[in-house]
Amino acid sequence: MMQEREIPILPLRGILVFPYMVIHLDVGRERSMAAIEEAMLLDRQILLLSQKEMEIDSPTIDDLYTVGTIVDIKQLLRLPGGTMRVLVEGICRAEVKEFLAEDPFFKAQVERFPGNERMSPELENMTRSLTHQFEEYARLGKKVSPEAIGSVLAVKEPGRMADLVASHLNLKIEDKQAVLGAIDVSERLEKLTELIMREIEILELERRIGLRVRKQMEKAQKEYYLREQIKAIQKELGDKDEKQAEIEEYKEKIEKANLTDEAREKALKELDRLEKMAASSAEGTVVRTYIDWIIALPWNKASRDKGDMHKAEKILEEDHYGLEKVKERILEYLSIRKLTPNMRSPILCFIGPPGVGKTSLAKSIARSLDRKFVRMSLGGVRDEAEIRGHRRTYIGALPGRVIQGIRKAETKNPVFLFDEIDKMSSDFRGDPASAMLEVLDPEQNHSYADHYLEVPFDLSKVLFIMTANYIENIPRPLLDRMEVIHLSGYTEDEKVNIAVRHLIPKQMKVHGLKEIVVRLDSACVLKIVRGYTRESGVRNLEREIANVLRKVAVRVVKKEWKPRTLTPEDIETLLGAPRYFYRTVGFEPEIGAAVGLAYTEVGGDVLTIEATPLAGKGRLTLTGKLGDVMKESAQAGLTFVRSQAESLGISKDFYDQLDLHIHVPEGAVPKDGPSAGITMATAMASALSSRAVRQDVAMTGEITLRGNVLPIGGLKEKVLAAHRAGIKTIILPEKNLKDLEEIPEEIRKELEFRFVKRMEEVLDIALLPVSKSQEFLPQLPVYNTDFTQPESRPL
Template sequence: MTTRKLPLLPLRGIMVFPYMIIHLDVGREKSIAALEEAMVQDRIIMLAAQKDASTDNPTPEDIFKIGTVAEVKQLLKLPGGTIRVLVEGLYRAEITEYVTDSSHYEVEVKEFNEESEPNLELEALSRAVIHQFEQWVKLSKKIPPETLVSVVVVEDLGRLSDLIASHLTLKIEDKQELLNAIEVKDRLEKLCEILSREMEILELEKKISGRVRKQMEKTQKEYYLREQLKAIQKELGDKDDKTVEIAEYRKKLEDGNYPEEIIERVNKEISRLEKMSSSSAETGVIRTYIDWLLALPWNEVTEDRLDINVAEEVLNQDHYGLEEVKERILEYLAIRKLADNMKGPILCLVGPPGVGKTSLARSIARAMQRKFVRASLGGVRDEAEIRGHRRTYVGAMPGRIIQGMKTSGSKNPVFLLDEIDKMNADFRGDPSAALLEVLDPEQNNTFSDHYIEAPFDLSKVLWIVTANGIHNIPRPLRDRMEIITLAGYTEEEKIQIAKRYLVDKQRKEHGLSEKQLQLSDATLKKLISDYTREAGVRNLERTIAKVCRKVARQIVQEDKKSVKVTVQNLHVFLGAAKYQHRKAEENHQVGVSTGLAWTEVGGDVLPTEVTIMKGKGNLILTGQLGDVMKESAQAGISYIRSRAEEFNIPADFHEKQDIHIHLPEGAIPKDGPSAGITMATAVISALTGRKVRSDVAMTGEITLRGRVLPIGGLKEKVLAAHRMGIKTIILPSENKRDMDEIPANVRKQLEFVLAENMDEVLKCALVSE
């Protein structure tokens, strides 16, 4: 065992064994100085590994004590100050002392004597190591078989173990343990242990890689094909690239005006889309969801036109009459001008078909300069139509409310929910219950759609709901809306609507000028009264269109310059009159009184006839009367029996006489509470022989004590009486509050008698004795 002084070259992340030839790149100043010192001397240098490869200036404590003495075979200077050196390991040595560290480490090293006597144990160990090394080479495939042959033929067991160790991919700590093993036997045992461990790891790796290969084979193939397809699409200029799409999403998010919550949600979905394979079925779901989130008007608001005079002018241009609705809209605009944060009202327009409910909503949007969107709820049975479907379902979509908001492009449109009374409930839920959140001002500022899953503010929306009747609207939903009734148009209003809107519209649609077709007010009046019977004006418009078609044909076929449609020749264009209005009886009659009725197409007169016959006191009711009218008749008979003495009627009339009450046009069902006093008056007239005035019509319900109860539909009933030529109308006194609905020109031509009891009715209705 000898000692000598040698320059030290610390190694980072690498280990040099005896008999090993390797290139080293040297760049540290102390390492270069140590190399230069070795070249000046006899090219011999001490190589020892650092304990931590990341240390740039190692101290003696950072360097392993046992290393390898090597000879520098070749030295080459590279650009940048680095030196590449070829060294060959000679033998193991131990650093006993650090002599100097001025420019480089100079160390005192002690050489180890590795000679050992061969024996059976060493032979067995060497054979085991060689066998394991062969297996390792086959499994790892990291070194060529030729190298294996050159290693196996080495007879020196110490050199054999070092050569095998130099070819293994081991941690620095494991290599240092092999270098520390001075005795050949210890070295072989350690090497045998390391090789056994490495073999187990390689076997496990082989099993895992085989399993993964089978699982990934198909996916890998698809991946390569997709990548090839992407490359082809890119060459062809195809824009269907996920990266381009994601960049567009991010740009939309930056340019748009979105709440923080939506920005976070979209960014999260974009991250999911980036990580997901393009062929995954869920990518389409994520894309559609992101598109919806970016398309909704989260903060987009249009500016209202708050000039009340201009808005009133626009409403009057589009619609004649409908004063109550117009007044309500103008009130809303006035309050919006004073209080900017007012929530949108929820108006429910109730009325028969054709009175202009839907077109009125469009006019409101035009008057306020808001966006208009319409959703028809007729026949809707699924709750998801309102609130949307969960995204877990195939083909999921947001509900009609969110779809409408996307279509409008603003947060404060005029939103029309049409035919709300035509909704139904079934096993898929109750859509009217889902509408409670939409139409409740206290809840709709955080409306939650199942698809969007983020609260959307609907409080700025001006909701307009339409229905033909309020009876089919659930009470909780009705409670959230402001009901405005559109009763229908009078004959005079229809004439004005036809003159101002319908005739001009149909002329333009049929290519006619004002000179080519002329319609007078009298012609329009006859057309309305004899050919249409409705509350609205749809059938009136169709009838005018029919006239226009006939006129157009005459102009083209007979080469006429103009056609004048008059009262006398109207039947040429439309045929015989379809409807004949009843006229008041010319003479006063016994047992015949005139009642008034409300129908869906307006008011009508209801002649009531009573005949007294000998019998056993039966009450016969004919004319398709409903239960309510039958009860009114029975109540009237009971009232007459209780007052028989006052009316000079025999007390036993109900035992010896049959009373037959008939309402003509028996094929038409009739029901309602407003015919009580009419039937009672006719019965009293028939029993007493006193005549009923032919110019008097009446409406009202009767009680057993003879009180007259209020009724509905007063405007329509009064107009019907006016058309018939009635001069006096008997009304319940409590209906005085409804007389303002009657047009002023009609009120002037009629006399109204407000009755509290039957005595007042009979006083006016019966002819004086």
Template sequence: MKDEKKPVKKSVRSVKGGGLKRFPLLTLRDMVIFPHMVVPLFVGREKSVRALEISMSSGKEVFLAAQMTASTEDPSTDEIYSVGTVCQILQLLKLPDGTVKVLIEGKRRGEITAFINLQDYLQVDVRDIVDTIDGSNELDSLVRVVTASFENYLKLNINAPQENLESIKSIKDPGQLADSLVSHISMKLPDKQALLSMPSPVQRLERLLVLMEGEIEILQIDKKIKARVKKQIEKTQKEYYLNEQMRAIQKELGNKDDYKQEIRELEEKVQTIPLSEEAKKKALAELKKLQYMSPMSAEAAVSRNYLDWLFTLPWGKLSEELDDLLQAEEVLNADHYGLEKVKERIIEFLAVRSLVKDLKGPILCLVGPPGVGKTSLARSIARATGRNFVKMSLGGVRDEAEIRGHRRTYIGSMPGRIVQSLKKAGTNNPVFLLDEIDKLSSDFRGDPASALLEVLDPEQNLVFSDHFMDIDYDLSRVMFITTANSLHSIPRPLLDRLEIVKLEGYTEKEKVEIAKRHLVRKQLVANGLLDRGVSFNDSALSEIIRHYTRESGVRNLEREISGVCRKVARLVAAGSRKKFVIRPVQVREFLGARKIVPTSPELGEATGLVTGLAWTETGGDLLSIEVAVLPGNGKLTITGKLGDVMQESAHAALSYVRSRAQMLGLARDFYKNYDLHIHVPEGAIPKDGPSAGITMATAIASALSGMPVRARIAMTGEITLRGRVLPIGGLKEKLLAARRGQIRTVIIPQENQKDLDEIPDELLKGVTVKLVSHMDEVLAASLSGDFSASWLLAASDVSRKGSETSLSH
């Protein structure tokens, strides 16, 4: 790389002291180095470290100059003072974090005449500045005056070491004296730079004398202020000491008014707060013990803490609940789009509540994938019913004391989070959200799920007992709402107390509506774009939903909308005044290449390859199952990180195919000559579930018979050895996955016909759903074989009766 040599303008009058010399440049922040100074530095910038390395290899001399703005990371040549100091490197040490500690000594002044910009550091051409000594007779007098002023400065400045005076007095050279005094006097960077730029020692000493006299005047004022403040503090301390002595004398005389007043206040609370009979007896007993305790004892602290908790619980406090069903329905519709079953259940509760005043609170369990609005729906229920809202997260809770509290056996004991949340709610009838109830765990400290049985059982929570409070507390008026992503991890006894309300994934149309009504406005407000002319059209939202998110809910959709808003906010902050209408082109421009390409089945017919439908906690998905037939001796290999249930389904499917060998044109002992390999792609992802039986059986039958599977067909269902197709769950999510994957025909169990009534018509548009009850019907619908339907019907009848027969084509 060719060196760039840039001359600099002279900022001071310099005295030439010889020819130009070239040095590596090290720039300093908030620091000016003078000749005769020995200073340690910590160097971290890459250019500075490189300059030191070059200096160590070429004479150990480097030029140090201050930069005008300390915050600038990489200053330009115009931002560096032209006058600096030529320094000698005495010691250099590289530290483990990449920085360098260097000890340098200032040698002489110098002025930069040109900058040489190399690739990774700067070099400068430097002309020495030689001190100009006046032959004035006043120089000796000036030195004495400056030294005396410095002595006065040290007396007033208690932070400056007094031994500095002796070292200053020993200096005879006026220029060295001026340079040495700079390091002992507090001054700003421009003043230091101005002193460095002065070639005359007389000028430097006169300037230093002015600066020192100013500092001395400030120090004298500080001394007067401190003396005045100290006098006031001594008076305050004296009064405090006398007051404390008076209190001590009163205590010695038996006057304990403060403690007695506290006891009287607690007694008044017992009478005024509507405690239950049991709680009142407990409070009076604790008060009686507290009266005979020393106020400073640990037992008294435990009793006072217990009474504080007892009195802060919302005894008898109830929110005024709303009975207006129309208003409640408007609130729910305004906050959430869709979710008709959940809204209907809340309206039913309010209707019954208006007729039965002492109705016990229901225990709802909102079950659904992440991001479908379970928590926000609970907040809306509180708003619709006029109750306070309180939330308790159960994710990862494994200590029973989190629910029931700690026993009062030590000072740090506390009530459980149920009681703490009620105190936070401030009323006895809040909407109480128990979030992530399926994430509870247990260990040696107890089982929190079992402790929740008392809380969530309407027949028992009339008398909920917390270990810390040790009294019964009525939770029957609390409206408990729990949330979970799946039901299989909730213990059965706890699940039995819950009223399950399923929140299934949203269709694309529902997601677009939710985004238009709620998410877009929320993110425009969050990113300061509400009144900036930013809008999203429907096609842009559909683009984000299809190609940038894969979920049942709308949480990632909101994140991607936020990502677009941030990009627009950057343009607006840069000065753009145009209106932004976000279309698919802008979505791809702001969010980058499409993250998700929808999984699609084979476009044509394929042998031994079947598309299955799977349910996951984030929604439905397509699952390809491949079967390869290899020469062998009947070995079955299963790969793809399948769980025990899917592996058992594979064995059941193979047994079924063997029972249909003649139907498929296979020899009875075909399995003795072949090995089968069943593989489910994406082997790094664990897979399990009771709905892949008919998919595996179809893939095995296709691979063995050579009959291809029809194009754009998917299926879901479990299989028995006799070929019966068992029902499955998560039908809506699986149909959503089929729509995304452009599936035309979906095969589902006959027993899932009841679930089709709850599927939106929009979801079934363009998809043919075939209901089957036997595996023979699955093969007839999915394989491109030439066997007759009448034979299949006969085979199905025989298999249902459990008989064994020998049939041919």
């Protein structure tokens, strides 16, 4: 029967008391001692409630569970230091209905649950199951005494037996509280059965793990015992200890290796660690690998540079046609190296389009210097450890690829090529571009510290060469330490010479053909260059030559081939119709069409920019897949034309009644850059003033609002494209005069260059007078000058 009463409360930390339990409690908190004093004055009964959090020193009502155990204080002992020790015995469960006070002690109105339940068949079944589970728990855990097992088995009341079992289980306070809070006996037995089965499963797992560990320990002890026996037998027979032999072998290698003092000290220190390790230690393998790396590196081994300048020059000429600036720079380096052997190596960076020979040029430099060559591709490298190496704390750690390349070269001064340095990227694993600074910086790389080696290595004698396609993608701090050499695209003549000297002999050998069977002369190569390739380099040219030779090889094997020199017509028969046509311009002057020059990834090209006025409201339409910079150039050009309308003979208010449409072919190819500014301005001025533009004149340059012409890039490629298209006169910014030396002399002789500072000079050169333009005017319906009546007149 349930009863309600007021009773003092004693909070417990990290402990829980069940009914019928007898236990000693040490009490030290003021409120707790006050509650015990109150209970002793009344009926010696007090309610024990567990705290939800053990760490709380001064709990509040919210920090206590609401279900606890009413206990009878059997004994009270005051200890030195102001604490108490009480002996309590659990009587029954109780649930707090209302907390009445917190100070000077907790006090509450509680409801008691005496627990005089009767045995039923269902409870008896659950009790028997719990008893068997408890016996299994005691057998596995070996922490429950036989007397405790006997006392549990002797209890016949199901609720009391459940409480007694729960008190002997090694459970968390939360789980014990769940059992204590289960007022219904069947619910309590069910909850306790679930908990004890979980504990049995954990104990079973611990037992299996313990057996496995014991077996492994027994195996290790057995192996150790057998090894010790082998050592003793070897000692008796006079055989040498295997481990000691290994240590002595390493010592001999370290002495013979030409190491620096710091490297030798580090190697001997690691060897001393290895000697003290057990033979079967996993750490031993890591130390052996590390010592092998230190011994293998060329700390003081260097190759001697060739002193014969003429021989080096001959090698460069054999391997590469053209590239005079690059060859001149290498010969300068060799000369200075001969005069001052201890000079620091430069860091060269070759920047140019794909296929112009950047990587093969680095190989030729190594051959001309008689040095070892190492290549590392940086495309897609985004892990800093690729450069600096991994620390030896990681499994499978290795030095960075720089140190790996030095080991492969077996000298401390190879030619080291970092290919595609503009393709590096960074992510959460670090920034490899920043790690490259220590590799390349002459002020730091004499003591380069790899994370794996942890010993400085001298990289100052290495000749580092970089290659990149775009200078804009190279990180600025890296670029600052490089000497940039630009490799522009090859001219047609250079491509033909490269093919005749290098590509054709190489591909003839690859395809098993000889000159007596087939020959390709300059005319055939020129046909391939113009009709089947469109590139700055010669990579596709080599593929097309290989394509020709493959088709010849098939005919030779079928015995359908007569030995001969191929003609351009044979090339078209073998490769099919030409895929590319270099744009040539008509030489009849046109109104509203100006010839511009463009710089693309595959070299230069000519663009005819068209401008057409239409009746409208002053809107400017731009088509041809133009980028933002090119659109802004068109706006700047239109502003200039409006400012010069009177001098050009254009109506001042033309922009109120006319739309302008500017189109740049080819419409599917993205185009951007400022160098089409003067071309678009010329086309607009021509269309609005009805003055024809000379089609034998091409132009390139950036325009400002005030009509100044600014310099541009890619001059060589643009001039070559103009020459191919049959242009005779090229208008260039005056500040590009210095770049004219890049143009081959034979091309310069065939062209006329006009250098300008102002847009007015461009218009004077490119536009014909109105009197000479009449015959080139198409008859189109347009609006007359008063913009009221349409009539048919030439634009």
